[in-house]
Amino acid sequence: MSLREELLAQEYDERTKPRGFVYFTDTDGQVVAKTCRKCRELKHSKNYHYKSDGFGQLGPYCRACVSVRDRDYYIKNRERVKQVKNAYYHRKRSEQLSFNLFGDNE
Ligand SMILES: [Zn+2]
Numbered sequence: 001m002s003l004r005e006e007l008l009a010q011e012y013d014e015r016t017k018p019r020g021f022v023y024f025t026d027t028d029g030q031v032v033a034k035t036c037r038k039c040r041e042l043k044h045s046k047n048y049h050y051k052s053d054g055f056g057q058l059g060p061y062c063r064a065c066v067s068v069r070d071r072d073y074y075i076k077n078r079e080r081v082k083q084v085k086n087a088y089y090h091r092k093r094s095e096q097l098s099f100n101l102f103g104d105n106e
Helices: 003-009 061-106
Strands: 013-017 023-025 030-033 043-044 047-052 058-062
Touching: 003 013, 003 030, 003 043, 047 061, 058 061
Parallel strands: none
Antiparallel strands: 013 023, 023 030, 030 043, 047 058
């Protein structure tokens, strides 16, 4: 059973917005599930992070999409950190070499 069928069976209200955005609310009007803005999948509200000004007080992207984004950020960041470290290493190394050269000449 898909989440949509499950929610319909539990008599949650299905609501649609433009551009294929679907969400479900309970009798209090609380959002129980909505479409992720990135992967476009209908997901239960527990799959979203809390966001006070978000739709249904939920972030626009599901946890899976958020973690992919975070991982991408980390990977990019790590590359940059590595480059910075590398530049430092090479600078230190050449300093060390010239120091050794100087030492040998003495
Ligand atoms: Zn998603």
